[in-house]
Amino acid sequence: xxxxxxxxxxxxxxxxxxxxxxxxxxxxxxxxxxxxxxxxxxxxxxxxxxxxxxxxxxxxxxxxxxxxxxxxxxxxxxxxxxxxxxxxxxxxxxxxxxxxxxxxxxxxxxxxxxxxxxxxxxxxxxxxxxxxxxxxxxxxxxxxxxxxxxxxxxxxxxxxxxxxxxxxxxxxxxxxxxxxxxxxxxxxxxxxxxxxxxxxxxxxxxxxxxxxxxxxx
Amino acid sequence: xxxxxxxxxxxxxxxxxxxxxxxxxxxxxxxxxxxxxxxxxxxxxxxxxxxxxxxxxxxxxxxxxxxxxxxxxxxxxxxxxxxxxxxxxxxxxxxxxxxxxxxxxxxxxxxxxxxxxxxxxxxxxxxxxxxxxxxxxxxxxxxxxxxxxxxxxxxxxxxxxxxxxxxxxxxxxxxxxxxxxxxxxxxxxxxxxxxxxxxxxxxxxxxxxxxxxxxxxxxxxxxxxxxxxxxxxxxxxxxxxxxxxxxxxxxxxxxxxxxxxxxxxxxxxxxxxxxxxxxxxxxxxxxxxxxxxxxxxxxxxxxxxxxxxxxxxxxxxxxxxxxxxxxxxxxxxxxxxxxxxxxxxxxxxxxxxxxxxxxxxxxxxxxxxxxxxxxxxxxxxxxxxxxxxxxxxxxxxxxxxxxxxxxxxxxxxxxxxxxxxxxxxxxxxxxxxxxxxxxxxxxxxxxxxxxxxxxxxxxxxxxxxxxxxxxxxxxxxxxxx
Amino acid sequence: xxxxxxxxxxxxxxxxxxxxxxxxxxxxxxxxxxxxxxxxxxxxxxxxxxxxxxxxxxxxxxxxxxxxxxxxxxxxxxxxxxxxxxxxxxxxxxxxxxxxxxxxxxxxxxxxxxxxxxxxxxxxxxxxxxxxxxxxxxxxxxxxxxxxxxxxxxxxxxxxxxxxxxxxxxxxxxxxxxxxxxxxxxxxxxxxxxxxxxxxxxxxxxxxxxxxxxxxxxxxxxxxxxxxxxxxxxxxxxxxxxxxxxxxxxxxxxxxxxxxxxxxxxx
Numbered sequence: 021x022x023x024x025x026x027x028x029x030x031x032x033x034x035x036x037x038x039x040x041x042x043x044x045x046x047x048x049x050x051x052x053x054x055x056x057x058x059x060x061x062x063x064x065x066x067x068x069x070x071x072x073x074x075x076x077x078x079x080x081x082x083x084x085x086x087x088x089x090x091x092x093x094x095x096x097x098x099x100x101x102x103x104x105x106x107x108x109x110x111x112x113x114x115x116x117x118x119x120x121x122x123x124x125x126x127x128x129x130x131x132x133x134x135x136x137x138x139x140x141x142x143x144x145x146x147x148x149x150x151x152x153x154x155x156x157x158x159x160x161x162x163x164x165x166x167x168x169x170x171x172x173x174x175x176x177x178x179x180x181x182x183x184x185x186x187x188x189x190x191x192x193x194x195x196x197x198x199x200x201x202x203x204x205x206x207x208x209x210x211x212x213x214x215x216x217x218x219x220x221x222x223x224x225x226x227x228x229x230x231x232x233x234x235x236x237x
Numbered sequence: 238x239x240x241x242x243x244x245x246x247x248x249x250x251x252x253x254x255x256x257x258x259x260x261x262x263x264x265x266x267x268x269x270x271x272x273x274x275x276x277x278x279x280x281x282x283x284x285x286x287x288x289x290x291x292x293x294x295x296x297x298x299x300x301x302x303x304x305x306x307x308x309x310x311x312x313x314x315x316x317x318x319x320x321x322x323x324x325x326x327x328x329x330x331x332x333x334x335x336x337x338x339x340x341x342x343x344x345x346x347x348x349x350x351x352x353x354x355x356x357x358x359x360x361x362x363x364x365x366x367x368x369x370x371x372x373x374x375x376x377x378x379x380x381x382x383x384x385x386x387x388x389x390x391x392x393x394x395x396x397x398x399x400x401x402x403x404x405x406x407x408x409x410x411x412x413x414x415x416x417x418x419x420x421x422x423x424x425x426x427x428x429x430x431x432x433x434x435x436x437x438x439x440x441x442x443x444x445x446x447x448x449x450x451x452x453x454x455x456x457x458x459x460x461x462x463x464x465x466x467x468x469x470x471x472x473x474x475x476x477x478x479x480x481x482x483x484x485x486x487x488x489x490x491x492x493x494x495x496x497x498x499x500x501x502x503x504x505x506x507x508x509x510x511x512x513x514x515x516x517x518x519x520x521x522x523x524x525x526x527x528x529x530x531x532x533x534x535x536x537x538x539x540x541x542x543x544x545x546x547x548x549x550x551x552x553x554x555x556x557x558x559x560x561x562x563x564x565x566x567x568x569x570x571x572x573x574x575x576x577x578x579x580x581x582x583x584x585x586x587x588x589x590x591x592x593x594x595x596x597x598x599x600x601x602x603x604x605x606x607x608x609x610x611x612x613x614x615x616x617x618x619x620x621x622x623x624x625x626x627x628x629x630x631x632x633x634x635x636x637x638x639x640x641x642x643x644x645x646x647x648x649x650x651x652x653x654x655x656x657x658x659x660x661x662x663x664x665x666x667x668x669x670x671x672x673x674x675x676x677x678x679x680x681x682x683x684x685x686x687x688x689x690x691x692x693x694x695x696x697x698x699x700x701x702x703x704x705x706x707x708x709x710x711x712x713x714x715x716x717x718x
Numbered sequence: 719x720x721x722x723x724x725x726x727x728x729x730x731x732x733x734x735x736x737x738x739x740x741x742x743x744x745x746x747x748x749x750x751x752x753x754x755x756x757x758x759x760x761x762x763x764x765x766x767x768x769x770x771x772x773x774x775x776x777x778x779x780x781x782x783x784x785x786x787x788x789x790x791x792x793x794x795x796x797x798x799x800x801x802x803x804x805x806x807x808x809x810x811x812x813x814x815x816x817x818x819x820x821x822x823x824x825x826x827x828x829x830x831x832x833x834x835x836x837x838x839x840x841x842x843x844x845x846x847x848x849x850x851x852x853x854x855x856x857x858x859x860x861x862x863x864x865x866x867x868x869x870x871x872x873x874x875x876x877x878x879x880x881x882x883x884x885x886x887x888x889x890x891x892x893x894x895x896x897x898x899x900x901x902x903x904x905x906x907x908x909x910x911x912x913x914x915x916x917x918x919x920x921x922x923x924x925x926x927x928x929x930x931x932x933x934x935x936x937x938x939x940x941x942x943x944x945x946x947x948x949x950x951x952x953x954x955x956x957x958x959x960x961x962x963x964x965x966x967x968x969x970x971x972x973x974x975x976x977x978x979x980x981x982x983x984x985x
Contacts, residue, residue, distance in 0.1 A: 023325040023534075027480060030538035031306040034547075038303060044296055048289035049492060066505060128470075128523040132436055153506035165522040166469045170462055188506075189491035198487050201452045203319075203518055204469075207510035212462035214424060215502075216378035216394060218401045219270055222424035225377055226431065227462025227509070251911075258917050563900045567917045601911050603904025603918070604778055606871035620819075626780030633782035635823060646780075655776050659784040662739070663791045665768025672743055688909040692916035693947030696744045703737045703746035707753070707765045 051152055051186050059151035059184040060235065066154030070210035071223055073232045076181075082234055083109065086176065087117040089232060090141065095119050099135075099142040099172055103163040106145050106178055124165050135167065141174035142228075148183035149233075150191055155209040156233065157191060159202045166204050175228040177208070181237035247574040247590065250597045257568045263398060267569050270397050274560040277503025278611070294496045295615035297489045298551035305541065308450040308483045309532065315453025319515040321528045329359035332533045336361060336442065336475055337368050339529055343473055345370065345439030349431075351467035352376040352459070353444030354392050354554060355477050355533055358576045358589065361442070372442070375431050375463040377424065384411040390570030392577060393501050393556040398569050431463070441467035441525065445478035446553070447493055448530070449512075451486040455530065457511040458497060460504075465511050474513075474525040480532050481541075481550040493553055496613035500555040540588040543639055545624060549584050551614040556581075558608035558618060564601055573598065580608035584621040592629050592642030599625035600646075672702045724874065726846045727801055732762040733843075734802040734836075736792070738809040739771040740939035741960075748939065748960030752805045752840050755966055759848040766795035772804075774812040777820065778905050786820055789813075793829050801847070802833065803840045805962055807869025807937045810839040815872050841937060841961060842875045845882055854886040856968040862892050862931040863961070864922070864945060866938035867900050879937060879961055886968050894925040903944040919948040927956050935961040 054062060064074045077085045090098060097120040101107035111121055122139060144164045147157040156177050160166040169175050185191035188207065192198070197205070212227030223229050257263050282290075301308060313323045326332035332355075340348065348370055350356065362372040362383070374383040378395035382388065385407050389395030396404065401418055408414040414426045443464055447456040455476050457464045468474045484490060498504045517524035541547050559565040559579025570578035575586040575595065583598040599622045608618040628638040629646035638644060661671050679698035686695050701709070733756060741749040753763045773789035776782070792813075796802050804810040814837040821830035844850045863879050870876040876898070883891045902908065902918025909915075922945055926934050932955055936942050939960060946958035 023327045023331060026327055027325055027532070027534045027538050028306050028309065030534075031309075031480075031541055034542045034544075036544040037305075044293065044300070044488075046293065046488065046492070048286050048293050049495065070504075070508070124522060126522065132470075136432055136436060155506055155510075160521075162520050162522055165524075166465070167523050170465050170469070187491070188494065189488060192487050192491060198451060201454050201512065201514040203513070203515040203521065203524060205454075205512040205514070206465075207506065208508065209506045209510075210508045212460070213508055214377045214461050216376070216381065216396050217404050217420045217423060218266075218399070219273060219394075219397070220401070220420040222420050225424050225428055225461045225463070226375070226466055251913075254911070255913050258913050563902070563918055564911075564914055567914060600907070601914065603867070603900045603902060603907045603915070605867035605900035605904065607867070607898070607900065610871055623778060623780070626778070627782050628780070630780040632776075632780040632784075635783070635786075652781070655779070655781040655784045658776065659787050662770040662773075662788040665766075665770060665791070668770040669767065675743060688912035689947075690951075691912050692919060692951065693944060694950045696943045696947065698743055699746045701746065703742045703749040704765075704767060704769075706746050706750055708767065 046189065049187065049189050054151060054186055056181070056184065059186060060181060062151040063149050063154050063184060066152070067210060067233065068154075070154065071213065072154065072210045073230065074235060075233070076235045076237055079236045082178070082236055083113050083115060083118075085234060086143070087115060089176070090119055091117065093141070093174060095140045095174065097122050097138070097140050099124060099139050099168060101143075101145065101163045104145050106143070107163070110143070124168055128165070128167060135171050139172040141176060142168050142172040143176045143178065144169050146177050146179045146183070147195065148185055148191055149179045150185050150188050150207070152187045153207075153209055155188065155207040158206040158208060160204050160206070169206070169208060170227045173224060173228055174230045174232065175208075175211075176232045176234065178234045178236060181235050247586075247594045248597065249574060250572060250601060253572040253574065254568045254601075257572050262400065263569050264567065266398055266400055267566050270394070271560050271566045274502065278500060278557060278560070279503075281499035281503040281505060290496060291613055291615050293492055294613045295551065297484065297492050298553070298614045301484045301489065302481065302541070302547060302550055304485065305481070305483065308485060309480060311450040312448055312453065312483050315450060316530055317453075319453040321453065321515060321530055324529060324531045326531055326533045326535070328535045329533070330364075332359050332477060332531050332535070333361055333364035335531050336477065337365060337370065339473070339475055340365070340370050340440055343439060345473065347434070347438050348372040348440045348442055349434055349438035349467055349471060350374050350379070351441065351443035351457070351464040352379055352395070353442065353477055354576065355444055355479050356442060357389065358535060359477070359533065361477070373434050375435070375467055376459075376461060377427055377463075380427060380431065381407065384408070388571070388576070390578065391556060391559060392554055398571065435466045435470045438471040440473045440475060441471040442475045442477065443467050445476050445482055445530070446497065447490050448478060448483045449487060449490060450483050452514060454487075454512050454514045456490055456494075457513070458494065458507045458509075459511070460508040462509060465509055468511065468513055469524055472525055473527040473529070474516075475529045475531065476513075477531045477533060480534055480537050497553050497555050500557040500611065500613040536588045546588070546621065546640070548616050549588070549621060551616050552581055552585070553614060554581075555613055557611045557613065561607040561611045563603065563605060563607065580618045580622075584616075584618055584625060587625055587640055587642070592625065592640050593645040594642070596629045596642070596646040599629060669704055672704065676700060676702050676705070729759075729847055729849070730761065730800055732764055732798075732800045734796045734800050735763050735765045736769055736772070736802055736804045736809070736813070737765070738804060738806045738939070740943070741805055744943065745939050745960055745963075748805055748963045751960070751962040751966035752803070755844060755850070755962065756803070756848070759844070759850060761848070764800065769795055772809040772812045773820070774809060775905055777812065777816060782820065786824070789817060789820060789830075790826055793826055793833055796833055796836065799836070801843065802837045803843045804837060805840045805960070806939060807839050807866045807873045807875065808940060810837050811868035811872030813837040839869060839873045839875055839937070841882055842873065842878050845878050850882070852882065852885040852965060852969050854888045854968050855970065856886075856888055858888040858890070859933065860890040860892055860931045861964070862894050862926050862929045862934040864901060864926070864934055864936040864941055865897075866936060866941045869937040870898060875937075879935070882961070882965060883935070889968065892929040892931050894929050896925060901941045901945050903940040905940065908944060915944075916948075919944050920952075923949045923952065923954055923956060927954055932956060934958045935964045937961055
């Protein structure tokens with residue numbers, strides 16, 4: 021008998037499996053009705069409590085703030101999207117205070133060692149933020165592939181202040197996730213970290229050591 | 238290298254407990270870590286109605302289990318529609334064979350692994366190595382444990398039994414890392430070593446925290462990023478999971494995620510929540526070309542047959558039960574000699590290994606109930622411990638034992654002792670006579686009561702029992718009136 | 719699945735008293751103190767002489783046939799509808815929480831459910847049914863309290879002991895670290911896993927001693943035997959008492975009923 025049939029038959033042979041028919045009560049998942057400003061404060065506090073860095077920036081001046089952040093860290097190059105409006109703005113800014121802009125424009129196999137060893141920082145867009153947990157929502161695309169937010173030691177994420185949800189449940193319901201998931205969806209809530217050595221926190225164990233969020237308002 | 242102790246080792250619970258208890262380093266490591274985890278969990282739930290949230294978590298898991306066969310079929314269908322290949326394994330060996338076959342078909346020699354307790358349960362690393370495939374753990378804790386040729390001592394924090402000194406020494410011996418007390422330095426050097434391995438790996442193997450039936454999505458919870466690396470960098474990703482991890486939809490995932498990370502480490506959420514619904518598409522630039530899921534039964538479908546024991550399968554592997562367990566805190570994870578230690582191990586391992594080799598586990602609990610009190614999905618762990626104690630001694634003729642290896646702890650001397658206890662206590666007259674004799678001759682009570690008086694003085698029999706006292710008192714009263 | 723909200727009965731004229739085997743043989747003063755506290759509240763106490771043990775030792779050891787036989791002998795002793803009060807969180811927990819499952823599919827099932835629903839832990843009953851008001855007659859004293867795990871988790875009465883002690887104005891209650899952690903008794907666990915149990919009680923005694931209190935009270939005789947016995951063996955300056963004995967003594971101006979000579983006999 022094949023394994024699939026064997027397992028399913030065994031499960032179906034069980035009795036007393038009736039579940040209650042009443043719908044699940046999600047009330048306990050609800051958070052207080054935070055205003056947008058409260059959402060933003062909660063997002064900042066929570067993300068900062070896990071070593072994330074949050075900058076509120078005027079939409080018109082975000083490139084200046086970005087340039088300052090990168091200069092302060094002596095970043096030599098920045099991996100950024102090409103098609104996304106953020107990438108376009110970055111590439112067409114004509115600023116001379118930005119580092120060399122790199123593009124993820126070939127399959128990973130073609131440039132893996134270079135991505136792993138030579139890229140100082142990356143910038144990605146986000147699909148929103150979650151106030152309660154201080155999380156960023158990312159759906160990687162061809163323009164912003166999966167490893168863009170993972171491999172470089174500094175990850176800069178740009179979040180629209182209007183795109184803050186109170187909880188993950190709210191976000192996935194309001195954005196209609198169940199209608200179709202991308203190949204990879206991510207919640208990112210801080211820099212990569214570990215406490216595996218005697219419960220001492222260390223950052224940047226496999227992913228970025230720094231996560232910097234620019235909240236555009 | 239992370240081979241599970243052989244079954245006979247499980248039986249060494251007592252000697253290992255004694256060894257752990259007399260090791261001040263182990264005691265201190267665990268006490269300190271568990272105190273911290275308990276405090277963090279409490280703080281993380283401070284502004285929640287935790288009872289209601291646990292009710293919801295329990296209901297989510299209970300309903301998912303009620304629909305388990307249908308959900309598995311739906312999951313399979315959705316995963317396949319998403320381009321993910323699905324395999325079914327009846328037991329650990331079968332799952333190991335499936336993984337090995339996938340590796341061989343790709344001519345893979347090097348495997349990098351994310352944290353997966355099911356793969357520990359399957360003893361996958363050992364199996365792969367026997368078949369000429371190198372399997373390297375990438376979670377820092379698992380990596381340390383693998384270098385030390387040990388097994389994880391905690392399901393969330395595998396190397397929690399080691400302190401910085403021990404880890405520094407180990408990394409020095411095995412990888413040439415300079416000795417250091419600087420955790421950042423040790424972490425950074427492990428990052429460097431493992432980055433090379435990620436780039437070279439032919440296959441990445443991960444576990445799964447939740448599998449979503451409606452969307453065909455595999456969810457992984459992690460802090461380090463090694464899970465994302467494992468599932469993204471190598472050209473082939475194999476996810477191994479117990480069949481019980483399936484949930485109907487994304488709403489349920491949100492509930493379980495909220496409970497899991499707070500219960501486990503007191504985090505509102507982990508750094509990464511990684512949801513995988515397919516291999517690399519033609520228009521994508523990274524991600525694995527192939528994604529496989531191995532659905533592992535390994536005793537779960539049998540466990541599922543029993544409505545009471547089925548609750549065991551609600552577990553979301555947060556580890557809160559062990560963090561709050563006064564026994565685990567004192568003896569540490571290795572004492573159990575099983576893949577899953579602590580309270581959840583005591584109620585799960587007998588189903589994976591049989592009660593014959595695990596018969597000492599259910600009794601190694603004071604039934605204090607701390608585990609059940611913190612379980613985010615309300616598994617009645619103390620009740621299940623009592624159930625397994627009953628099975629271990631075949632103690633209930635009304636409810637015949639069902640777990641493999643039942644009756645293996647039944648000892649004729651003990652059975653006779655309980656039989657005598659029953660004879661004495663099931664009749665008020667006999668009991669009064671017995672207790673009257675005991676109080677009358679209380680001075681003959683031995684001072685040495687074996688295991689009890691090893692750590693305590695003997696309790697002293699009263700000069701008259703409460704029965705006698707009440708009787709005398711009412712006699713006095715009626716005499717007076 | 720949440721514990722149902724406890725519905726306390728109105729204060730009754732009478733109660734059944736289930737003494738428990740440990741109280742009966744080792745701490746009858748605690749039982750008598752409980753009886754006298756109830757009587758002082760104007761309640762007539764019925765003590766069925768045929769009672770023995772709730773069956774818990776065999777139940778938690780897995781010998782459910784034996785536990786059921788002993789428990790079955792208790793069921794018919796409470797035939798009038800009075801509440802059944804028990805001076806132990808653990809035995810009360812056995813009767814209230816586990817009798818229904820133990821007697822499932824047996825002819826006594828209905829009776830077991832009915833009896834279980836009438837079971838109350840005695841301090842809970844005094845506080846929340848009798849609404850007892852205690853008047854402290856004793857000298858100033860500092861005590862710590864250990865609430866048993868069953869009292870805390872099965873009977874949900876962690877707040878009761880402190881509330882009762884709080885009524886005594888010359889008693890200072892101090893809390894030990896990890897107050898909610900088990901003392902290591904666990905019935906037969908203490909003898910099946912003596913080293914682990916010993917390590918647990920050792921830490922419990924240390925944390926109690928560290929409060930500075932020289933006395934502790936507890937809801938359960940199992941914990942009392944364990945903690946007090948370990949403190950005595952280790953010659954620690956800490957002595958324990960059942961909370962009922964303590965409450966009775968504090969409010970009567972001296973030891974109630976029982977001659978203390980009993981407890982001081984060295985075997």
